[in-house]
Amino acid sequence: MVQNGPESRKRPFSLWSAFSSIRLTLFLLILIAITSIFGTLIPQQESAMRVAENLSPTLVRLLDSLNLFDMYHSWWFRLIIGALAVNLIVCSLDRFPSSLKRFRSSPKTDREKPFENLPPERSFALKQAFEPVSDAVGDLLRSKFRKVERKDKEKAAFFFVEKGRFTHFGVYLVHFSVLLILLGGIAGSLFGFQAFVNIPEGEGVDKVTLRKSRVAKPLPFSVRCDKFTVEFYPNGTPKEYRSDLVFLSNGNVVFEGPLRVNHPITFQGITFYQSTYGTLPGNRVRLSLKREGAGGNTVVEAQVNTPFPLPGQEGEATVTAVRSDFMRLGPAVQLAIKPDKGDEVQMWVFKNHRMVEERFPGIFETFPKLNPASFKPYTFFLESMESRYYTGLQVSRDPGVPLVWAGFVSIIIGLFITFFLSHRMIWVQVSRRDKGVNVAFAGMSSKNEVGLEREMDRLMVQVKNKLDKS
Amino acid sequence: MLNSIILSYITFVYFFSFFFYLLMMVMHREIFGRAATVITLVGFAGHTFAIVLRWIESYQMGIGRAPLSNLYESLIFFAWTLILLYLIVEWRTKNRSIGAFIAPLAFLAMAYASYSPGISSGIQPLIPALKSNWLIAHVITCFFGYAAFALAFGLSIMFLLKRLDRPEKKNLFLRIIPETWLLDELSYQMVVIGFLFLTLGILTGSVWAHSAWGAYWQWDPKETWSLITWLVYAALLHSRMVRGWKGKKLAALSIIGFFCVLFTYLGVNYLPGLHSYAQS
Numbered sequence: 090m091v092q093n094g095p096e097s098r099k100r101p102f103s104l105w106s107a108f109s110s111i112r113l114t115l116f117l118l119i120l121i122a123i124t125s126i127f128g129t130l131i132p133q134q135e136s137a138m139r140v141a142e143n144l145s146p147t148l149v150r151l152l153d154s155l156n157l158f159d160m161y162h163s164w165w166f167r168l169i170i171g172a173l174a175v176n177l178i179v180c181s182l183d184r185f186p187s188s189l190k191r192f193r194s195s196p197k198t199d200r201e202k203p204f205e206n207l208p209p210e211r212s213f214a215l216k217q218a219f220e221p222v223s224d225a226v227g228d229l230l231r232s233k234f235r236k237v238e239r240k241d242k243e244k245a246a247f248f249f250v251e252k253g254r255f256t257h258f259g260v261y262l263v264h265f266s267v268l269l270i271l272l273g274g275i276a277g278s279l280f281g282f283q284a285f286v287n288i289p290e291g292e293g294v295d296k297v298t299l300r301k302s303r304v305a306k307p308l309p310f311s312v313r314c315d316k317f318t319v320e321f322y323p324n325g326t327p328k329e330y331r332s333d334l335v336f337l338s339n340g341n342v343v344f345e346g347p348l349r350v351n352h353p354i355t356f357q358g359i360t361f362y363q364s365t366y367g368t369l370p371g372n373r374v375r376l377s378l379k380r381e382g383a384g385g386n387t388v389v390e391a392q393v394n395t396p397f398p399l400p401g402q403e404g405e406a407t408v409t410a411v412r413s414d415f416m417r418l419g420p421a422v423q424l425a426i427k428p429d430k431g432d433e434v435q436m437w438v439f440k441n442h443r444m445v446e447e448r449f450p451g452i453f454e455t456f457p458k459l460n461p462a463s464f465k466p467y468t469f470f471l472e473s474m475e476s477r478y479y480t481g482l483q484v485s486r487d488p489g490v491p492l493v494w495a496g497f498v499s500i501i502i503g504l505f506i507t508f509f510l511s512h513r514m515i516w517v518q519v520s521r522r523d524k525g526v527n528v529a530f531a532g533m534s535s536k537n538e539v540g541l542e543r544e545m546d547r548l549m550v551q552v553k554n555k556l557d558k559s
Numbered sequence: 560m561l562n563s564i565i566l567s568y569i570t571f572v573y574f575f576s577f578f579f580y581l582l583m584m585v586m587h588r589e590i591f592g593r594a595a596t597v598i599t600l601v602g603f604a605g606h607t608f609a610i611v612l613r614w615i616e617s618y619q620m621g622i623g624r625a626p627l628s629n630l631y632e633s634l635i636f637f638a639w640t641l642i643l644l645y646l647i648v649e650w651r652t653k654n655r656s657i658g659a660f661i662a663p664l665a666f667l668a669m670a671y672a673s674y675s676p677g678i679s680s681g682i683q684p685l686i687p688a689l690k691s692n693w694l695i696a697h698v699i700t701c702f703f704g705y706a707a708f709a710l711a712f713g714l715s716i717m718f719l720l721k722r723l724d725r726p727e728k729k730n731l732f733l734r735i736i737p738e739t740w741l742l743d744e745l746s747y748q749m750v751v752i753g754f755l756f757l758t759l760g761i762l763t764g765s766v767w768a769h770s771a772w773g774a775y776w777q778w779d780p781k782e783t784w785s786l787i788t789w790l791v792y793a794a795l796l797h798s799r800m801v802r803g804w805k806g807k808k809l810a811a812l813s814i815i816g817f818f819c820v821l822f823t824y825l826g827v828n829y830l831p832g833l834h835s836y837a838q839s
Contacts (some may be wrong), residue, residue, distance in 0.1 A: 111801045115794050122790040122819075128831055129780040161778045274776070283774065322684045329687050350687035351771050362773035363687075483773035493775060496763045503760060508751045 117173040123170065128160045162298075172214035174271055181264045188257040194204075196514060198240040199247040203516050203531035209546070212529035213520060219246075222526045223369070223519040227557050230517065233548070245520035252513055256535065259506030266503055269496035272541035277489030282306065288314040289369050289479040293337070297484045308484075310338045310357060315345075317366055317478040330363050332480040346484070362483040369465035370411035371475030374422050376438070383421060388472070396427070399467070411474055419444050422471055426464045434464045440471040511536045515545060528552065562613035562626075562671070563680040565605060565807050570669035572602035573638070577662035587731045592655040599662065603642050610639060613682065622684045624722055627698040630828075631680050634672035636698065637824075638665040640706035644752075648710065648745065656735045660713035693767030701760030701785075705820050706793070707753030712817035714746035722807070727788035743805055746813055754792050763787050780830040784823035791816045 107113065132428045134139045137158035157165030215222060223246040230237045234250040241247075284297040284306055293313035296305045298501035313335040320328040335345040336356045348354050352360045372393045377386040380401055387400045396405040405424045420440040427433050438461045439445050445452065445459075453460035462468040514536040520527050530549055534541035563573040582588075626632045639680035665825040672678055685694075717736050724733035736742070764782070769775040776782060797811040798804040 091586060111797060114797055117801075118790045118794040118797070122787045122794075125783050125787050125790075128778060129783045129827070133778065161783075323682070326684060327686055328684065329690075351691045351767075353773065360773065362771070364772070485773045487774075490769070490775065494766070497766070501755075501759060501762070504755050508755060 101173070102512075105179060105183075108176050109178075109183040111180065111284070113176050114180065114292060116172070117169060117176060121173065124160070124166060127157055131157050131160075133161070134159055143244045168439060170271070174268060177264050181261055185408065187262065191512070192254055192257045193356035196251075198238040198249040198516075199242060200331060200516060201247075203533060204518060204529055207529060207531055208307070209548075211289055211531065211555070212527060213549075214525060214527045216525035217556065218520050218529075219519070219526050222528065222556060226517055226519055226528065226552055227556055229548075229552055233551075245518055248517040248519075250517075253510050253535075254512055256506050256510045256512050259503050259510065261509055262503030264503075266496040268343070269499065270493050273489035273492030273494075273496060275489070276492060277487040281487040281489060282485060283331050284484045285364065285482065286312075286484055287367070287479045287481050288312065288332075290314055290317050293335075297482075306358065309344070310336055312336055312356075312482075314480050317480040319478070330366055330480075332363060332482070334361065348480075359484060359486045360372055363480070363483070364483040365481030367479055367481065368413060368476045369479050370413045370420070371477045374408055374411060375472040375474070375476040376408075376422075376424075377470045377472050379468045379470070381468075386470070399426070404430075413474075413476065415439070418448075420471065420474055422474065428464075436460060436463050438469045438471045440474070442470065511540065513541050513544065515541075560613075560617055560680070560682070562609045562616055563631075565609040565612070566669065566680075567673040569602050569606050569609065570666060572605065573596060573618050573642070573662055573666040573669060576602060577659065577666055580655060580658035580662055584656055584732045584735050587735065592658075595658055595662075596649065596655060598647055599642065599658065601645065603639075603646065606635075606639050606642065609835070617682045620688060622683060624685055625695050626682075627695060628685060628689055629679075629683065630743075631672050631678050633698065633702065633824075634668045634678075637702050637705055637709075638668040638672075640702050641665050641709050643711055644703075644706050644749075648749075652737065652741070652745065654737050656737065657710075657713060657717065660717055661710060664709055664713065668760060675804055688771050691771065693763055693770070697760060697763040697767055700756050700763055704753045704756030704760050705824060707749045708813075708820045709815050711746045711749035711753060711813045714742050715813040718746065718810045719743040719807070739806065743809065745809065747799060750792055750795060750813060750816070754796060757785070757792070761789060780802065780828045781823065784819065784827050788816060788819040788823050791819050806810055 098152040108230050110236070131152065141158070144152075144545035152158060156165065160166050217513050223241075226246075226248060227237060227239055230248055234252060236250070239246060240249075282532045283300045285300060286294050286297040288294050292313070293311045294308075295311035296307045298304070299306050315333040315335055317333075318329075318331045320331075320421050322328050330350055332348045333345070334348050334354065336343050338357075344354075344356055346354060348361055348363050350363045353360050355361075357558055371457050374391050374393070376391055378389060378400060379386050383401075389397055391397055391406075391408045393411060397406045398405050403425050406424055407465045408422050409425045412423075413422050415437060418441065423435065423437050424431055425435050435458060437459050439459075442461065453462070458465040461470065513532060514534070515530065515532045518527075518531075520529070532541050532545050571749075576595050576598040579591050579598060583591035583595060610626055610831055613632075617624055617626065641661060642665050645658065645665075648657060649655060673680070718739055721733060721736045721742060723738050724730060725737070761782075764785075765775040766779070768782075791812065795809060795816060798812070799809055
């Protein structure tokens with residue numbers, strides 16, 4: 090334990106004294122700093138899965154048992170932060186009474202002690218009458234400080250001014266703010282949620298997927314994305330992502346507006362953020378049909394799940410599925426052909442037919458389901474397929490945010506008070522001498538002695554100037 | 560573009576100011592010190608002009624944004640804040656020896672920005688996530704913090720060097736370095752300024768992240784490293800304010816803290832994360 094310092098010596102070891110130790114604070118601050126490094130080197134959460142595949146199972150098991158793939162949410166990391174919070178509370182409570190005492194202290198106006206061992210440059214003699222000098226000093230102090238205390242004694246007039254009494258509490262404001270931010274974080278994780286949802290253009294959703302558990306969470310309303318737009322600069326970098334959203338409650342449109350990056354929309358306490366986007370195959374495909382014996386190809390604009398007749402009247406065909414990337418071989422559609430005579434035939438038609446054949450020679454002969462010529466006498470070609478956007482939204486509710494924001498504001502105020510302001514007390518003594526008067530300045534400051542000396546220098550110059558004029 | 564050409568010349572101006580500060584310390588001649596200050600002031604004026612010019616040029620290109628949004632611009636701005644803070648310290652302390660430790664840092668930042676092959680000096684338009692007023696507040700506060708920590712780092716190195724000085728040694732270089740108590744006090748004041756700005760930088764970044772990504776804190780490597788840096792300096796401040804640590808221990812902590820700053824700023828770019836636009 091701490092050896093030096095009177096407060097630690099008078100108490101035996103106890104939990105309280107352990108947690109009121111600033112050594113513990115230093116230890117915990119450094120411990121959090123060092124352990125945090127692991128999480129920046131080891132991929133966390135989702136990205137951990139991909140990396141874990143390349144590591145040895147023993148290592149993965151070891152890292153996983155220490156929760157190192159999600160360390161910032163692990164019990165042990167929370168325990169350290171919790172210990173720091175307790176340490177911070179205990180330290181603050183432990184030291185608060187002495188700060189309160191200093192805040193409440195009322196130094197005597199006619200204190201002599203500050204004037205003991207006064208350096209010679211802190212006083213000057215004048216050949217002027219006592220009354221006007223002491224009144225001038227009083228007036229000047231009144232113009233600089235809110236409250237000036239004066240006490241007249243037989244031989245001298247004493248003045249006392251001060252400022253920044255409240256600065257004794259600056260450090261508690263900082264500590265309180267840290268707790269407020271932590272509290273906001275806890276409130277957010279207990280009562281809030283983080284989710285995402287992908288909405289294809291023109292469609293609506295009434296539930297979102299929670300990020301952590303991947304569980305669907307129903308919304309008390311539904312959201313529709315009428316249109317998604319992505320704009321690019323001439324050099325190809327994205328300029329803006331925009332989703333035109335419509336919020337519906339019981340089927341009625343309640344609110345609509347564009348959602349852009351950095352401009353979230355909050356509806357009924359749930360906030361939507363533009364997060365990502367992508368493309369989905371659309372509902373229209375363009376096929377071309379080659380019928381053996383016939384000259385030229387027939388082009389068909391087909392709608393998904395809507396049958397169309399084959400040009401030779403052998404039956405009808407339906408596009409039953411579209412994939413923007415089928416078997417990692419690019420776009421493809423599934424065709425189901427119902428001939429008038431015989432069984433239904435199903436096949437996949439690739440857009441990159443030639444590329445597939447070059448990469449896997451003989452694939453179409455081996456797998457009739459992949460062969461666009463498996464329904465004689467036709468060969469099907471996929472010319473193009475319509476695609477549409479889907480917008481990816483981050484959806485969250487975080488009731489802790491106001492606490493966190495309040496903590497942000499107060500920590501800045503607290504740090505400013507703690508570092509740049511101090512409790513300054515200045516005593517001025519105007520004493521009668523045989524011929525004239527002597528004016529002396531003494532001061533005390535809770536910190537930043539240099540600043541106090543500067544302030545007293547300025548004050549002395551101002552007093553001298555004032556007296557010279559009169 | 561004109562601004563980046565000027566900035567690449569400013570790199571050498573800062574090299575010369577470093578050279579003259581060094582000359583002053585080795586030769587013990589005041590005239591070199593004055594020359595160094597003049598060169599630094601000229602460099603700073605040109606530097607300021609080039610940053611303003613870059614801003615104007617971005618408007619002429621039809622992009623129109625503050626020059627604070629990629630690695631090149633941040634390095635240029637970092638060097639600018641470093642020289643600004645240094646000039647204030649030189650003016651307040653009337654001691655030029657600090658320049659010999661700070662000018663090389665500014666030179667290195669400028670040289671890295673201007674001559675590293677991986678860093679593009681072109682003015683690129685802003686991607687959607689960066690289109691926010693919080694960007695400006697975030698970058699300015701962070702880099703003032705970094706610059707103050709860099710000064711504290713330079714002062715701590717000087718502190719450790721000064722401890723080697725003995726009256727019988729007659730080492731001119733060490734003689735001219737201010738007394739250890741002054742270095743200690745100045746370094747502490749720089750840490751205080753840096754800490755306040757780093758806090759502001761983290762908070763503004765956090766508010767921005769909340770509006771761009773929907774979460775004010777996601778343990779992204781850059782966020783985490785800024786917290787690590789914050790914790791190291793918080794430890795330093797507590798050890799001084801409560802435990803009364805001074806001198807060597809504090810100088811060591813301040814040097815460790817600055818390495819955390821460097822890792823937060825540059826090292827993290829080699830880790831995957833959300834701050835990827837700060838890489839090029």
